[in-house]
Amino acid sequence: MKPVDLEKAVLQVENYVQATQLASQTTLREVIGKVTLNELLAEREKVGARLREIIDEKTGLGNKSHRC
Numbered sequence: 001m002k003p004v005d006l007e008k009a010v011l012q013v014e015n016y017v018q019a020t021q022l023a024s025q026t027t028l029r030e031v032i033g034k035v036t037l038n039e040l041l042a043e044r045e046k047v048g049a050r051l052r053e054i055i056d057e058k059t060g061l062g063n064k065s066h067r068c
Contacts, residue, residue: 023058027051 031051032040040047 020055020059024051024055027054027058030054 028051031047031054035043035047
């Protein structure tokens, strides 16, 4: 994840990286818990897109998640 709005990332949280990691972990658990293994394997890109969307919303720091 890269912050789009650096001012928000620096001023609104004490540890931006840790906050983003925790939001990502929680979101991953939520999304994967709602689908079967077959759905996860068959619709990997769709699940990934949903993860990115939720993480961007949760962080609220001007993040745009992407593959590194």
